[in-house]
Amino acid sequence: MWPKNCWYIAGFAQEVGQKLLARKLLNQAVILWRTAENKLVAMEDRCPHRLVPLSMGELVEDQVQCGYHGLRFNAQGACTHVPGQDNLPKAAQVKLFRVVERHALVWIWLGAAELADESLIPDMHWLDAPGWTPTTGYHHMKADYRLLTDNLLDLSHETYVHRETIGNSAVADSPVVTSVEGGLIVRAHREMPNIDPPPFFSLMLNHTGKINRWQIAVFMPPGMNMTDVGAHPVGTDREKAAIFRVLHLLTPETEHSTHYFWAVCRNFRLDDAPLGEGLKKAIIHTFDEDQRILEVQDRCLQEEGMPSIPQAAVKVDIAPVQGRRLLNDVIKREQENPSAVIRPLLMADDAKVAQPPAMAAE
Incomplete structure (x- = not known):
């Protein structure tokens, strides 16, 4: 139906800020946001705990907080906080996608991560x-x-x-x-x-x-x-x-x-x-x-x-x-x-x- 090893547009750059933007791209649910340092982040819209969309949550202190049980994930997709316990489950990791801002657009790579090459972004x-x-x-x-x-x-x-x-x-x-x-x-x-x-x-x-x-x-x-x-x-x-x-x-x-x-x-x-x-x-x-x-x-x-x-x-x-x-x-x-x-x-x-x-x- 479509190739995956190429750059697709996830949105206009001005759409993505310090608030979660949820989009489905190539049947893949994604959330996009920016850190306080203006770093673009694209991650799977899926909490690894009970698979609820993370877009139902919010950004708290530069991290995504799940709207169901409050687990938090940083810009690297790692779990940093689980309410009520100190140990962090190793499986609590959210998949990230390569994302680049160019020509006032946000480009995302949904194919094989090792093939993502910014020189392949269309002009x-x-x-x-x-x-x-x-x-x-x-x-x-x-x-x-x-x-x-x-x-x-x-x-x-x-x-x-x-x-x-x-x-x-x-x-x-x-x-x-x-x-x-x-x-x-x-x-x-x-x-x-x-x-x-x-x-x-x-x-x-x-x-x-x-x-x-x-x-x-x-x-x-x-x-x-x-x-x-x-x-x-x-x-x-x-x-x-x-x-x-x-x-x-x-x-x-x-x-x-x-x-x-x-x-x-x-x-x-x-x-x-x-x-x-x-x-x-x-x-x-x-x-x-x-x-x-x-x-x-x-x-x-x-x-x-x-x-x-x-x-x-x-x-x-x-x-x-x-x-x-x-x-x-x-x-x-x-x-x-x-x-x-x-x-x-x-x-x-x-x-x-x-x-x-x-x-x-x-």
Whole structure:
């Protein structure tokens, strides 16, 4: 269902403080918190005494106190206190997970601990790099994370699902060029020249006339997705286009639920707070629309016994099918070789403005 020897996102860095944050990640119950020295801690949400979730307790003097019998565990997972007795049972140890803060995100390694390597953390620098302003949010999706990636690799649905924000007829009618890079990244490139701007693009450009727009759906297993978006008024220079790097960062919760951490990172109007507020409102509305579709789709698939999809393939399925193949290859490699890890590639190059596929190939 998913590989484990890779870094997943457990939350935004700002979510994790000196209070227990409980999350289920890859069917594993976890609690996250910070010590008084700001050290990140991720441990199993399970008291080794009577298996009650530690998240039902609280932090006391930089330690997790179980809400059932008051046993305490320090940041190393060791039991330090049992009410009513002096001796500490050796079996009272809580499992820890490797956790790292980078790019304003908290990354967790749930696979083989000896394989955890910080150099394998994907580059998401747009969240905290100079020259970019992020607008962030979170959706809890009751759907298989693979359905979310399918949806993000086939953006033709914008015409029908998102007509109030980012979609119009130009999206579904524009041809897509799909490519695979390094056996790990799928790119689905769509150019939309001389089109009417959907509402979202009128907001971002403060312009209601014709625009040139492109978007590249980018996927890297297991759940790193980006929509690389550019737009500029017709008659202006492509090199000066307004660019969005829309990050869709997926961590499976269970087989049929997903943590969807998202960020709309822009390279223009960086200090425009009202623009950021408008973008957030529009994006929440957009992803709410995705959520309705995807959760219904997941329920339908479960009712039919989880058949393979698409049942009737069309052209727009090329990128999602390629994405599934790459993901399946990664899962298979890990099953055949328990030491296999995912070595991420760069999803977008800030030094280059995306060119139409025919020009890029020259």
